[in-house]
Amino acid sequence: MQLQEDNTVSRRRFLLGAWGVALLALFGQAGSALFGFMKPRVEEGGFGSEVVAGRVEEFQPGTISHVRKGRFYISTLEDGGMLALWHRCTHLGCTVPWREDEGRFHCPCHNSIFTTTGEVVSGPAPRPLDLFPIKIEDGVVIVDTSAPIIRAEFDPSQKTYA
Ligand code: FES
CATH class of the missing domain: 1.20.5 (Single alpha-helices involved in coiled-coils or other helix-helix interfaces)
Incomplete structure (x- = not known):
């Protein structure tokens, strides 16, 4: 027992x-x-890290190029200066498309409009499109998407030249 x-x-x-x-x-x-x-998912070479946008010669003056994997536009101004503009609207975060027919970025959510330098033309967006730092190495444009730059206005010193 x-x-x-x-x-x-x-x-x-x-x-x-x-x-x-x-x-x-x-x-x-x-x-x-x-x-x-x-x-946080940071994919090597994708958004959240350094993204290769392309070779310098791919970005002609007066053009806008969307780099989807980095979620930014390379806006190459008439003088050759480049800006990497985050495609996220500074109002409520919608993706802002470039409208070739308007020559402006036009947010479909609440109609904010931005110039090629990212400045607000109209709409509820409180500030210009945010920027990412650009560096050029051996003729390649590299954008650091880990460090967005919030700015109150466009300043020529924000441009990067090849
Ligand atoms: S999210 Fe772009 S205008 Fe509101």
Whole structure:
């Protein structure tokens, strides 16, 4: 009789231990999955890191080029100066398309309009389109999308030249 009681207690302890291990494994997996979900996804060479926009000669004066993987436009002004404009509207964050027919950026959400330098022409947007720093290495235009520059207005010193 004593032996059977010991076996019962032992079985109970074993089951409690097994449940404990199973719960620890479950919480561990859940925590790991949650961490992976919450961690910002910065893809090498994509938005959130340095993005290769292209070779300098691809950006002719007076043109706007959308670099989708970096979420910015390269606006090459008439004097050859370049700006990397984040395509995110400074009002509520909609993606702002370039409208070739208007010669302006025109946000479809609430009609903010921006010039080729990103300045606000009209609409509820409170400030110009944000900028990303540009560097040019061996004739390649590289944009650092990890560090947006919030600005109150356009200033010629914001341009980058090849
Ligand atoms: S989000 Fe662009 S105008 Fe409102």
